[in-house]
Amino acid sequence: MEMEPFVFEHMGFLVGTRARDAEDDVVEEVNRFALRPLAEPEFAVFTLDLCHNQVDRHFSRFPDEELAKIDEMVPGRPLMERHDLRGSLPRGTFFRSRLHRADDRVSVRPDVYVLRTRENEDFIVNIEGGVYRETSIGFSFRTPECSVCKRDLRTCDHIPGRSYGDETCHFVMRDVLEVIEGSVVPSGSQGTGFVAQERTLPLGRALENARRSHHRPIELRPRIVLSDE
């Protein structure tokens, strides 16, 4: 029996405006997505640290091969603004991505361009001024693999965050299907004001529901806020 995929949201942080060296052909790369050639003063570029391979506070983890997949899926996806209960506004487009390595931490770090239109002015100022400094990625994946028994977490009895012998159970997010969007959110936001509230469940309850019914898709919206490295 095939189970429904998880739709997930994962928090990261804004790295800032990428310092560009002389041979960075950012204009050329942005223009692969624009319908008319843009000049550099027409857009702002930001770098986001979207997701990584460490166990996070919600006891989930991406394996490196799924990060490589996400890295390839991100260019062309929209950057959204999550600012109030009315939802998200598209503000930019991811135009390239790379895998960033720091010791054993691997993360997906895409660059996004935002047009310097009057409408986007406040959005850009809020990022540059550090008000919007957290990010989230919306994506779906098929299999939450239990780190203890390697089975689908919905079919075993292990609880993420609980210790079994020397091991703390977490789940490995496998078979990423789609990257839906990346978002920028105000710092310190707890998420409930920004996402569809009726579908936001704490992990324990979401898992309980998923175990009860394998047919219904479930949506987890953990909020993971990382400080700068």
Ligand SMILES: [Zn+2]
């Ligand atoms: Zn298990």
